[in-house]
Amino acid sequence: MGCEHVRQNGFDVKAHDVEDVSAMRQKLGMPDRLGSCHIAKIAGYVVDGHVPTADIQRLLKEKPKALGLSVPSMLPGSSGMESSKPIPYQPLLVQADG
Helix, strand or coil: CCHHHHHHCCCCCCCCCCCCHHHHHHHHCCCHHHCCCCEEEECCEEEEECCCHHHHHHHHHHCCCCCEEEECCCCCCCCCCCCCCCCCCCCEEECCCC
């Protein structure tokens, strides 16, 4: 979910470099086991990892009772990690209890 990828898909991004992404993840309530390299907060939801913007848009439209979305790890072929050998994946809808 790199900033540039998200910007190119219509989102206004305010990036903040943090020294400890794991601590930020904990502060936002996302379990470390579901973490990746990027974490964001949007409209009260947490988005962690290379989540496709279509899934973020769906989250914002449907407004489920959830903590947010996650794509653990940095999978080849995920948004912002384009690859000639992509690995199929599905973002996880993370409930408030992890």
